[in-house]
Amino acid sequence: MKIRLQLFEFEDLPWFPRVIRAGMMDYLRFMISLLGTYQPIVPQLRDAMAKASTSDLLELGAGAGGGTEGVLRRLHAIGLPTARITLTDLYPQPAAWQLLAARTPGLTYEASPVDATAVPATLTGFRTIFSAFHHFPPSLAEAILADAVQQKAGIGVFEGAGKHWLEILLAWTVLPVAQLLFTPFMRPFRLSRLFFTYLVPLIPLFTIWDGTVSILRMYPPAQLLALAHRADPQRTFEWQAGKVRHWWGPEVTYLIGVPRSK
Structure with a gap:
């Protein structure tokens, strides 16, 4: 699927209820x-x-830090035992992040809002964006990459899908069932999550819509590279984009940029 549709996701809307957004995250x-x-x-x-x-x-x-723990532990296991990660977001979720930080060595967070298009110089490190780059229209996506280039900070953009119609079908069928099955086991525990999943099922319904739109809004590798080259017209970074497949089938779409060695 090469098309990209700039539809809206409810979680992006400023008026969207925080309790529903937190449940989805x-x-x-x-x-x-x-x-x-x-x-x-x-x-x-x-x-x-x-x-x-x-x-x-x-x-x-x-967001709520999805996948961060596993990535950090894997980095520790394959040759970067000193790896650390700081979580940031325009809408911080300290309650969820505190849980991750308490059980994950090397994980910290910034409690103040952080705009990905204008990251404070005091926040350093190799920048990563997991499952979120598709939220940004081309102008803002390019601005995120341009800010990394301007501050000479390496950046990696990762989307946990390969942009296929089958993934949309899964978002309509299998994943909603999984949400109903697994919600009682999610932490931190929230009564609101149970209420808005089972009694008034707003969380599952909005998740289906946003999950579908997320796939339609994803940038395929060629578009990611085009954004990167516009953000870095002087080619001061080395850029690569592509897909890697998980052993059990699904793909991850990625863009990685690193400052060129002098």
């Missing part, structure tokens, strides 16, 4: 962690961090 974090969605890209991320001469990650648009 909790589900996304739980499923990404359970399925190990981003494990296939860890070797590429490790190599990019080595080229950028850093063991620190700065996650932008972290």
Whole structure:
């Protein structure tokens, strides 16, 4: 699927209820962690961090932190034992992040809002964006990459899908069933999550819509490279984009940029 439709996701709307957004993010974090969605890209991320001469990650648009624990542990296991990660978001979720930080060595977070298009210079490290880059229209997506180029910060953009029609079918069928099954086991525990999943099922309904739109809004590798080249007209970074497949089938779409060695 090469088309990209700039539709809207409810979680992006400023008036959208925080309690519903948090429930959706909790589900996304739980499923990404359970399925190990981003494990296939860890070797590429490790190599990019080595080229950028850093063991620190700065996650932008972290949401509830989906997949972060698994990625960090895998980095520790394959040659970066000192790797650390700081979670940031324009809509911080300290309650969810505190839980992750308490059980994950090397994981911290920034409690203040952080705009991915204008990251404060005090927040350093190799920038990552998991499951969030599709939220940004081309102008803002390009601005995110341009800010990394301007500050000479390596950046990796990762989407846990390969942009296929089958993935939309899964979003309509299998994943809603999984959401109903797994919601009682999600942490931190929230009565609101149970209420808006089973009694008034707003969380599942909005998740189906946003999950479908997320796939339609995803940038395929060629478009990711085009954005990167517009953000870096002087070609001061080395850019690569593509897809890697998980051992059990699904793909991860990625863009990685690292400052060129002088």
